[in-house]
Amino acid sequence: MNIILASNSPRRTQILTLAQIYHQVVPSACEETIAQNLEPYEVVESLSYQKAADVAKKYPNDIIIGADTIVVIDNQILGKPKNEQEAILMLEKLSAKTHHVITGITILSKNRCKTFHEITKVEIAQLSKQDITTYLKEENVYDKAGSYGIQGVFCKYITKIEGDYYNVMGLPIAKVYKELKEFNNEI
Structure with missing residues (x-):
C-alpha cells in the first residue's frame, strides 16, 4: 500500500520528503465546491x-493525503491571488496584523x-x-494562500508565529505523521 499526496504543491511534497514519508504525487483533478456559510476550518476540511x-x-488500495490551506484575517478567507492587484x-491587508493560516487534511484509505x-x-x-512591490518582483506568489511563503524571502517580514511552522507552508507534518501512524497497520 502506497501513500499518495493528492496535491501539486511542491512545498507539501518537500515536507513529506523531509520527514522521510515516502509518497507518490497524484494531483486531484476534482472541481472544488464549497457550501455556503461554512466556518473557515470547515472549508479547508x-x-x-x-x-x-x-x-x-x-x-482505492492506497492511502491518500488531501490538503488545502487558506489564510484568514478579519473573518475573510484569502486563497491564492489571481493577479498582481489581488496579491x-x-x-x-496582512501588513502589521496577525492572521491565521488554516490547513485542512484528509487521510483516506479503503477502510x-x-x-x-x-x-x-x-x-x-x-x-x-x-x-x-519589491517582494512581488522577487517571488512567485500565485501558488500561495495569502500571497506569501514563510519559507522564502518573505520570512524577513514574519515577526511572530504561534503554532506549527510547517502548517504555514501547507502541511502540518507532526499532526499528519501522528495520524499516518494510526493507519500503520494498513501500510
Whole structure:
C-alpha cells in the first residue's frame, strides 16, 4: 500500500520528503465546491476531503493525503491571488496584523477516513508599498494562500508565529505523521 499526496504543491511534497514519508504525487483533478456559510476550518476540511476522495477513485488500495490551506484575517478567507492587484490587496491587508493560516487534511484509505485541521497564528510586520512591490518582483506568489511563503524571502517580514511552522507552508507534518501512524497497520 502506497501513500499518495493528492496535491501539486511542491512545498507539501518537500515536507513529506523531509520527514522521510515516502509518497507518490497524484494531483486531484476534482472541481472544488464549497457550501455556503461554512466556518473557515470547515472549508479547508471539505476541500481536503474532496481532493483525497477524487484521487482515491483511481487508487482505492492506497492511502491518500488531501490538503488545502487558506489564510484568514478579519473573518475573510484569502486563497491564492489571481493577479498582481489581488496579491497587493492581500499583502496590504496582512501588513502589521496577525492572521491565521488554516490547513485542512484528509487521510483516506479503503477502510478509514480521518479529516482534521491545524491553525497557526502569524504576525506580519508593517509593509510599505515599496516592500510589497519589491517582494512581488522577487517571488512567485500565485501558488500561495495569502500571497506569501514563510519559507522564502518573505520570512524577513514574519515577526511572530504561534503554532506549527510547517502548517504555514501547507502541511502540518507532526499532526499528519501522528495520524499516518494510526493507519500503520494498513501500510
